[in-house]
Amino acid sequence: MIPLLLLLFLIEPLDTATPSEGQLLSISIATARTVNGNYPPEFAIDGDLNTFYHTGEAASPQWLKLQLEDPAWVSRVVIVNRLENINIMQRLLGTQVYLYDADGTTQIANCGKISTIASLMYISSQTYNMPCDSSQLASYVKLEDSEMEVSIDDQIIMNILEVEVYGTVPLSTGK
Numbered sequence: 001m002i003p004l005l006l007l008l009f010l011i012e013p014l015d016t017a018t019p020s021e022g023q024l025l026s027i028s029i030a031t032a033r034t035v036n037g038n039y040p041p042e043f044a045i046d047g048d049l050n051t052f053y054h055t056g057e058a059a060s061p062q063w064l065k066l067q068l069e070d071p072a073w074v075s076r077v078v079i080v081n082r083l084e085n086i087n088i089m090q091r092l093l094g095t096q097v098y099l100y101d102a103d104g105t106t107q108i109a110n111c112g113k114i115s116t117i118a119s120l121m122y123i124s125s126q127t128y129n130m131p132c133d134s135s136q137l138a139s140y141v142k143l144e145d146s147e148m149e150v151s152i153d154d155q156i157i158m159n160i161l162e163v164e165v166y167g168t169v170p171l172s173t174g175k
């Protein structure tokens with residue numbers, strides 16, 4: 001027997017994307033553990049490829065947390081890296097992508113880790129496509145750099161040019 005929620009998912013009319021791809025979701029707020037004042041977390045969700053979020057100086061883990069406007073089944077997270085010299089581009093190495101439920105603390109899915117800049121996850125030279133298998137509704141997306149491979153004096157720097165989250169909002173809460 002097909003669960004009701006899955007059935008709703010399957011019969012949702014196709015728009016520009018397939019149900020498995022989902023649609024671009026609205027992000028209401030971005031927060032981070034540390035911030036370089038000139039490059040706030042909002043710069044990762046402003047739709048502008050000329051601006052980026054930059055961590056402050058701290059040891060691992062650095063993280064950027066995005067709150068979805070509506071809880072959703074998240075199908076993928078797209079991360080756009082700075083197109084810069086290799087040392088700066090490698091700051092994205094080790095970045096993990098997780099989904100959290102409405103309380104913001106319960107992890108419900110792991111969308112993988114950026115483990116190489118020469119990966120099949122590539123769409124272009126600076127865009128990473130992280131597929132998520134979210135069987136539960138997610139309210140938060142968290143990017144966390146928990147690896148020491150890009151550390152400088154035990155400090156982790158994370159730069160995020162832009163993040164896009166794709167998925168499906170349940171019909172009952174959709175707008």
Ligand SMILES: [Ca+2]
Nearest residue numbers: 043048051161
């Ligand atoms: Ca931006």
